[in-house]
Amino acid sequence: MLKALLKAESLIALGLMGLSVYFMWHAIERPIGWDGARGPGGGAFPFWLSLIMLGASTAILIRAVRTELRVPDLKPFFEPGMIGPVAAVTLALTITIALMSWLGTYVAIPLFMLWYLRVFGRNSWKVTIPLVLGTPVVLFFFFEVALLILLPKGITEPLFFPLYAMFF
Amino acid sequence: MEVLSLLAQGFGTSLLPLNIGIVIVGVTLGLFIGAMPGLGSVNGVAIVLPLTFIVPPASAIIFLAALYYGAMYGGAVSSILLGIPGSSTAVATTFDGRPMAQQGKAGLALIAAAVASFIGGTISVILFTAFAVPLAELALRFGPAENFALVLLAFTTFVGLGGDDAMKTIAMICLGLVLSTVGLDMISGQPRLIFFDMPGFFAGISFLVLAIGVYGIGEVLWTLEKSRVAPTVTPARVTWSEMRAGFAAAGRTWKTMGTGSVMGFFVGMLPAAGATPASLMAYGIAKSTSRQPETFGKGNVEGVVAPETANNAASTGSLLPMLSLGIPGSPTTALLLGGMVMWGLTPGPMLFIEQADFVWGLISSLYTANLAAVLINLALIPVFVWALRMPFSVLCTLVLVLCIVGGFAPDQRMHDVWLILVFGVVGYILRKADYPLAPLVLALVLGPVMERSFRQALIAAQGDPTTFVTRPLSATFIALAVLFFLLPVFMKLWQRRKGSHPA
Numbered sequence: 001m002l003k004a005l006l007k008a009e010s011l012i013a014l015g016l017m018g019l020s021v022y023f024m025w026h027a028i029e030r031p032i033g034w035d036g037a038r039g040p041g042g043g044a045f046p047f048w049l050s051l052i053m054l055g056a057s058t059a060i061l062i063r064a065v066r067t068e069l070r071v072p073d074l075k076p077f078f079e080p081g082m083i084g085p086v087a088a089v090t091l092a093l094t095i096t097i098a099l100m101s102w103l104g105t106y107v108a109i110p111l112f113m114l115w116y117l118r119v120f121g122r123n124s125w126k127v128t129i130p131l132v133l134g135t136p137v138v139l140f141f142f143f144e145v146a147l148l149i150l151l152p153k154g155i156t157e158p159l160f161f162p163l164y165a166m167f168f
Numbered sequence: 169m170e171v172l173s174l175l176a177q178g179f180g181t182s183l184l185p186l187n188i189g190i191v192i193v194g195v196t197l198g199l200f201i202g203a204m205p206g207l208g209s210v211n212g213v214a215i216v217l218p219l220t221f222i223v224p225p226a227s228a229i230i231f232l233a234a235l236y237y238g239a240m241y242g243g244a245v246s247s248i249l250l251g252i253p254g255s256s257t258a259v260a261t262t263f264d265g266r267p268m269a270q271q272g273k274a275g276l277a278l279i280a281a282a283v284a285s286f287i288g289g290t291i292s293v294i295l296f297t298a299f300a301v302p303l304a305e306l307a308l309r310f311g312p313a314e315n316f317a318l319v320l321l322a323f324t325t326f327v328g329l330g331g332d333d334a335m336k337t338i339a340m341i342c343l344g345l346v347l348s349t350v351g352l353d354m355i356s357g358q359p360r361l362i363f364f365d366m367p368g369f370f371a372g373i374s375f376l377v378l379a380i381g382v383y384g385i386g387e388v389l390w391t392l393e394k395s396r397v398a399p400t401v402t403p404a405r406v407t408w409s410e411m412r413a414g415f416a417a418a419g420r421t422w423k424t425m426g427t428g429s430v431m432g433f434f435v436g437m438l439p440a441a442g443a444t445p446a447s448l449m450a451y452g453i454a455k456s457t458s459r460q461p462e463t464f465g466k467g468n469v470e471g472v473v474a475p476e477t478a479n480n481a482a483s484t485g486s487l488l489p490m491l492s493l494g495i496p497g498s499p500t501t502a503l504l505l506g507g508m509v510m511w512g513l514t515p516g517p518m519l520f521i522e523q524a525d526f527v528w529g530l531i532s533s534l535y536t537a538n539l540a541a542v543l544i545n546l547a548l549i550p551v552f553v554w555a556l557r558m559p560f561s562v563l564c565t566l567v568l569v570l571c572i573v574g575g576f577a578p579d580q581r582m583h584d585v586w587l588i589l590v591f592g593v594v595g596y597i598l599r600k601a602d603y604p605l606a607p608l609v610l611a612l613v614l615g616p617v618m619e620r621s622f623r624q625a626l627i628a629a630q631g632d633p634t635t636f637v638t639r640p641l642s643a644t645f646i647a648l649a650v651l652f653f654l655l656p657v658f659m660k661l662w663q664r665r666k667g668s669h670p671a
Contacts, residue, residue, distance in 0.1 A: 012601045016339055023346050026361045030353065039626030042353035042360055045619045046346045053342035056335045063335070077600065082393040089392060089568075090593055093385065097572065097585050105573065113565050121561025131562065139573055147221055149577050 004068035008077035013061035020057065023050040088120065104153035106136050171301055178528025182536055187230055190223065191533055194231040195541045196548070198238020203552050204563055205246045206391035208255020209239035209483065210500040214379040215567060217507050218574035225511035226526045232507060233487070233530060234537040236500055237289065240443065240480045241541045244281035244472070245552045248274055249402050257443035257479045260451040264464060264471025271467050274404035278549055279414025280469050281476045284425055286542035287418070288477030291429035292436075292484035293534045300520075300531065304492040307517035312625035313636050315494075317645035319618040321652070322495050323607065325440035328652030332604040340598075344608040347373050348615020355623055368583030375506035375613045377575060377584045378591050382605050383499075384571035385592025388564050390599060401556045406549045417469045424454045424470050425477045432478035436485025439610060442498040443482040450478030484534065491515050491527065494617065499606040502613045510578075 004010060024047055031041025032048070067073075078086070092115055099108035110132045117128040143149045145167050153160055181187065201212035212235050220228035243258030248265035261281065268277040310318070326337050350361040351372030362369045418425070428450035435446040454474035455464040464471045486497030487504075494516035496502035508515050513523060520527050575588040599605055629635035637643045 009601055012597065012603075016343070019343070020346075023361065026363065030356075030358060030360050034631070039623050039631050042356045042358055045622070046349040046361055049342045049345050049349075053339050053346065056339040056342065059335045060333075060339065079393050086389050086393050086596075089389065089564075090589075093568065093572070093589055093592075097582070097589060100572070100576075100585070101582050109569055109573070113569065116565045116568070117561060121559060121565070123559055123561060127559065127562065131565070135566075135569060139569075142219070142222075143573065143577060147577070149221075149580060151573065151576065152582060 001065070001069070004065045004072075007064065007068055007073065009064040009073075010061055010068070013057045013064060016057035017054055017061065020050040020054040023047075024054070085120070089116075092116065092120075100152050100154070102154045104156040105139070105151040106153065107156060109139070110136055171297060174301075174524065174528045175297060175532055177525070178530075178532035179535075181226075181525055181529030182230065182533035186223075187227060187529070187533060188536065190227050190231045191234045191537045192540050192544070194234030195238035195241075195537055196544055198235035198240075199242040199245075199541065199545055199548065199552075200238075200555060201235070202239030202242020202254050202258075203245035203556065204242075205250055205252040205254060205395075205556075205560075206387060207239075207563075207567070208243060208257060209236045210379075210498075210503065211255070211383045211387050211567075212236075212239050213500050213503045214376070214383040215570050215574060217376060217503060218380075218577045219570075220507075221577070225508075225513055226529060228511065229504065229508055229513065229526075230530055230533045232504055233533060234540070236483060236504070237480075237534070237537045238541050238544075240289075240483045241282060241285045241545045242552075243479070244285070244476055245278065245549075246556060248277045248281065248472070249404060249553060249556055250400075251402075257447060257483075258475070259444065260447040260475035260479075261472055263451060263475075264466070264468050267465065267467035268469065268472065269402040269404070273467065274402050275406045275410040275549070276414050276417065276469065277472050278404055279406065279411055279546065280417050281472050282542050282545040283415060283418040284421075284428075284473040284476040285480045285545075286538060287425045288429045288432060288480035289484060289534075289538040289541070291426070291477075292433040292481035293531075293538060295430070295433050296484050296488050296534070297531060299488055300492050300527075303488065304517040304520040307493050309641065310517070311639070311642075312621040312628065313639050313642040314645065315621035316618060316625055317636060317642040317649065318493060318495055319614050319621070321645045321649040322439040322614065323611065324649040324652035325438050326604070326607040326610075328440070328655035329438065330440040330604060330607070331445070333602060334656040336601075336603045337607055340603055340605070340608040341611045344378075344611025345615045345618065347378070348612045349619065354616065354620060366583065368581060368587075371579065373587065373612065374578065374584065375503065375609065376510075376578060377587050378612050379499075379503050379506075379609055380571050380575045381588040381591025382595035382609065384567060384575075385588060386595035386599065386605075388567055389592065389596040391560075392564065395560060401553060404549060404553050406546075411546070418473060421454075421470045421473045424450075424457075424474045427453055428474050428477035429481040432481030433485040435478075436482025437489055437497050439486075439489075439495065439497055440607075441482075442486055442606075443479040446482035446485075447475035447479040450474040487534075491530070492517060492520070496610060496613065499609050502610045506613045 027043040027047035030043030032043040035041050096108045096112040113132045117123045143151055201207050213232055220231055243254035244261045246252055246254040247258040247261035248269050251262055251266040253259045253262050265277045323341050327334050330337055350369050353360050359370055432446040435441045451474050454470050455461050486501045490496040490501040490505050496505045505515055572585055575585050595605055625635055636646055
């Protein structure tokens with residue numbers, strides 16, 4: 001029973017159940033009932049839909065456990081050996097996004113590309129270097145100069161003052 | 169004919185130099201995105217949408233529609249040259265496209281696919297032009313009750329026809345709808361579902377954040393896990409004689425192309441169906457009506473032509489309910505709808521009256537995009553062969569960087585970028601567990617429409633819920649919705665009866 005609950009299918013259903021309860025707990029901050037002649041209150045839509053979601057995910061869980069008890073599914077959830085690369089890219093993205101606020105986009109993005117292209121993708125320097133150096137330049141001209149959207153720069157902001165002076 | 173004069177006026181807009189240029193750039197970019205294994209029109213539109221702020225709104229929509237078109241053409245390229253579908257819409261193209269390439273007829277297959285796409289696109293654009301106005305006129309009679317019933321109908325088609333697990337589909341629809349209610353309640357103006365009291369949630373969750381997460385980051389993670397070995401590119405030479413042979417082959421299969429186009433168009437209109445099932449159905453029809461069904465799957469050119477006409481026709485078909493009713497017919501058109509709302513061009517019947525120039529400019533641009541796509545596709549075949557040799561990691565890096573920066577650009581909040589990452593990872597895991605993601609994205613886009621029309625209808629009826637079933641049009645939609653919703657139950661009962669009485 002416990003083993004059947006720990007399968008990916010059951011865990012995901014459990015996660016969705018938890019999420020719907022969390023949504024419902026938030027939704028009850030607003031009226032969820034029928035407000036006389038005005039129809040449902042502000043919390044009604046999210047509350048009742050979360051309840052349906054809870055019902056659907058509970059049904060998925062029950063079905064998953066019952067199927068698993070009858071015929072255990074031996075196929076692994078992730079392709080063998082491929083969970084590593086997926087986790088590595090997710091971690092790299094997390095670090096990159098965190099660095100964007102602190103060291104700025106123009107440090108975080110090239111670092112990410114350097115890691116992905118050279119370390120993760122094992123490309124030659126001939127491919128890596130032009131992309132790592134060229135992308136920030138293209139981003140700067142497209143977003144900052146053409147669209148006037150300032151990308152986050154964190155503590156490297158002062159370094160851009162001369163560039164701002166040149167283009168704005 | 170009034171439609172023709174409106175269309176002629178539309179060409180006045182779409183043939184402006186700026187718009188011609190935009191169509192050409194959009195189609196070319198779409199062709200490349202479509203040709204890349206794993207990336208299809210929906211990924212392309214999600215990733216590129218934030219970059220379209222650079223042009224005026226009307227041109228941005230024309231650009232995205234052209235990209236959508238181009239990606240439909242491009243999908244065939246990787247199906248044929250790599251044997252990997254460029255996107256799910258081109259799965260059926262691999263069945264015969266790959267064997268043809270292995271027999272050294274890659275060039276012929278590519279030409280036939282391009283010609284078929286053009287025919288499918290053209291027939292469906294003509295159908296689109298014919299149906300757009302009547303449908304919009306019908307929709308003018310819709311009140312909030314009808315709008316609510318129509319959105320409900322759109323969702324139930326996923327349950328009844330989507331082909332995915334009904335419970336998982338329902339869970340995804342509800343998740344999308346609940347996420348759409350985050351932020352300020354549009355009727356009382358009070359904040360709700362502000363998770364962890366983070367101020368970022370006050371503005372709600374943008375459809376773009378979910379789409380970039382799911383179709384950008386989620387897609388890269390998905391492809392990363394699936395692609396252990398680098399695929400090999402089949403070389404394709406395109407000579408004049410092959411060009412002639414390709415046109416001749418396409419000419420012989422006019423019946424298949426006709427069926428594929430018309431069927432694709434109507435299947436494409438359904439939110440749950442769209443280009444993927446349309447192309448598979450067209451392949452099935454072509455095979456079963458063929459005089460030599462045994463040659464299918466072994467490199468029959470008809471097996472390339474059928475799905476390619478149908479998927480292009482379906483992509484045009486899915487634009488029709490989006491533009492005239494405000495109900496997208498596919499995830500890609502859901503993103504287009506979200507984009508249009510963002511730019512203040514809310515799709516629906518009123519758009520045909522208030523922004524007739526824009527609507528007809530867009531419709532006529534489908535004609536120019538279609539023509540541009542076939543010409544650029546044929547001309548760039550050697551470039552595709554070269555581009556497909558690009559290391560996969562280069563493509564992934566560029567997509568991920570565009571996701572991060574493009575996700576930040578629209579509202580300039582790091583909050584959105586973090587959400588994109590969360591949606592990307594969660595979407596990837598949900599997709600692995602066979603949860604359909606299209607209804608999730610559609611629900612987030614349509615959620616506000618659904619809730620607003622539901623509550624407006626009730627306020628107008630003084631809180632009387634029978635308003636949804638006493639108005640004839642609304643009642644029809646609700647009845648259809650109930651039917652679709654119960655379809656999986658009927659199917660199960662029917663199968664069980666068949667199982668217990670073996671006859």
